[in-house]
Amino acid sequence: MPAMKSKTPAERANVSGLGFFFSPKRVAIIGASRTQGKVGYVVLENFAKNGFPGKIFPVNPEAEEILGIKCYKSLREVKERVELAVICVPAKFVLKVLEDCARKSVPAVIIVTAGFAETGNKAETEKLRKFISSHKKMRVIGPNCLGVLAAKTKVDTLFLPIDRLGRPKEGGISFVSQSGALGSAILDWAAMQGFGIAKFVSYGNAMDVDESDLLEFLDNDEETKVIALYIEGVGNGRKFFEALRHTGKRKPVIVIKGGTTSEGGKAVGSHTGSLAGSNEVYETLFRQTNAIRAETMQEVFDFSRVLELEPKMKGKKIQIITNGGGYGVLCTDAAIGAGLELAKMNEKSKSAIRKACPDYAIIANPIDLTGDATSERYAIALAEAMNSREVDAIILVTLFQTPLLDESIITIVREANEKKTKPLLVLSVGGSYCQKMNSLLAKENVNVFESPVEIALALKKLRQFSGK
């Protein structure tokens, strides 16, 4: 008989005891407010109105009910087991409330309240830290954070109203942000762009749960295909290194690091009180752990969606297919600049394409199907490139301004893409009609880009992750 039992799925999902943050059955909102717009009101409203399937216990000593839900004078009055407590009371009451949570054995607590370390409130901060570290079974996110958004289970502690901050649909990317403001701006942007999010966490001052704990949890989370991380500094470097190394072996971890210049590092100091650390140290850390570094939030999402949706890229050789020579040239420059190479398709493939094209088409790399290219011409070139052993990935440029390129191109690209035999990325630049076509492609899980440089960088990162 084996000496050690392997973990059950539930145990694995609840690694580090964080599971209750993302799928609690019973949630107490302590400091629930009757005043519209206030933090304690918005948090309660999120749970009450957005389809959270569990039970909600608003706690407010002065209210009978809020939004039609019975209120409790204190957490002690709640008889049922509570799995997640969200604390929105003023700073001076937080410790007392936390004692109630401990007494009731609440396993997961989010302290939204600000006004501790980041404002120099040392005495209160120290008391809080001591209490938290002496109650290991109670995991705490915060204080000074937005907390958690879980798209599937409808846990939403973000105290910014939905008319200001859109919530993204369900998807495979989980996003962890040290900065609440940055995290919320990006969530809002992702919602509008149609990017899907599995889980979002803003963890604030990180008195207990930190970026490393969250990495470990998301590593074991089946919904999460790609992890994106915004950090300014880390509390425990060794722990972060181990978490990143472990997770980086199995899932793409994309990191954007704030405070890479010495001036930015100073700004980090006054923002989150972290030590930014030198750029070189982080560069080495990311390289050693297979983490994928992004320079901009656009890159974070570009890399995420490519790593989520594309198959592995077995080598560096790309084939460019275009209906506009200029974009063929710019894609070539961008691909070479990103360290990729141009594939050389064999004569058999090329002559098959040549047969389907007029004399003035250029069957090389890039393949220029020219401005009068039809969907049929694309179909043949695309099929040959998909089947070619010389090609590791395809950049397909579709300029929709030309009237001969009709909507059947959508089906052609979708069918090629569904085979998932190699990465297929589309470049499409233009206005309203083009955007309409791009949306149709995106709905079919085709990755569409508007910039040759962005498409080439995304392929570079895909190749980097595929190689390991």
Next chain:
Amino acid sequence: MPAMKSKTPAERANVSGLGFFFSPKRVAIIGASRTQGKVGYVVLENFAKNGFPGKIFPVNPEAEEILGIKCYKSLREVKERVELAVICVPAKFVLKVLEDCARKSVPAVIIVTAGFAETGNKAETEKLRKFISSHKKMRVIGPNCLGVLAAKTKVDTLFLPIDRLGRPKEGGISFVSQSGALGSAILDWAAMQGFGIAKFVSYGNAMDVDESDLLEFLDNDEETKVIALYIEGVGNGRKFFEALRHTGKRKPVIVIKGGTTSEGGKAVGSHTGSLAGSNEVYETLFRQTNAIRAETMQEVFDFSRVLELEPKMKGKKIQIITNGGGYGVLCTDAAIGAGLELAKMNEKSKSAIRKACPDYAIIANPIDLTGDATSERYAIALAEAMNSREVDAIILVTLFQTPLLDESIITIVREANEKKTKPLLVLSVGGSYCQKMNSLLAKENVNVFESPVEIALALKKLRQFSGK
């Protein structure tokens, strides 16, 4: 009495005889077609339906009238003076039609027709070239081009229908593109983004009018505040150098160069038949002529709108004002990375801002007004930074997810921006509500960005041009 007369405004506007391309009173469309979607139909339709104020003469030997406009069997039948002829006939008829144009002393001709040098049709190409070079008074754009779009005078020879290719509104940027497909995709994109265009030219094979002639013309064009140029290679390097040097002294010229890698250079060869030239040669050329190099089309438009709308940037010192610490950090990193410096406002200014803010606000650089910042708090910080002699430009981060930041921020930013005492760029990231606010700002001629890196690069280029 002076020995030389200075040029009249009309003469200056018609430098190199190119004025008739952009403001002709009478236009002949030779090869006008009755078949919807055909090149000769779309070109006629553009002139007939989009408000062109001059007279139109469709030429088609087989039609009595098209779109209700009387047709002529040949150009010889037109009795009135024609200032612009647009040629859409098949390649084999082009020379004959061009002879008609010369006989009638048409000063400006656009040959849309393709099928010459780019397809290896050598004999026909040589005849055409000879004829054009022996008729110096007739200026020719093309062949193999989209021709001209002039937003104000409604000259529009773009043969791509408006439902596929949107036309931008009037503005101060003129865009010259060697590649028609790239040019049209960008125009379409610019139309959707709300960027204004003064004049657009796709000049194709450049048998007569080339990039240098167009630069010289746009240098003297009052509507054009900024010139953007996509080139793959240039025919006459010396002429281009002189034109760029001359224009670069007075107006910002932003250049994006295709074919900067050796592989990209090969693609250029098969695309426009030009010699791409080494990247180093162009780098030197751009530096010597004060041209501003862009790496992506996003940069072309970012640099253009900043150079069009912002006042000069007298030094490198920027002040960052934010309501989200994370974006303060990322803007600092981006600014330092772009070679800018952080301004140090004096104590008097800082204490004035401090008085208007709660204790936990950080009055340094970045100034972090924190997540509960109101428009009033912004107003005071912005006024101090605008008046500070230590500050050369301002990056104002406005994260609209926070409910306390109301719409009066628009008026505050507009009023500061209208004084034009120093560049003021806004960073605003988010979803639908944020986009609504960004549009309000853009309508007031405020430059809004979504990326710290893009905002910092645009300021870098503004500083580069301001310094000379």
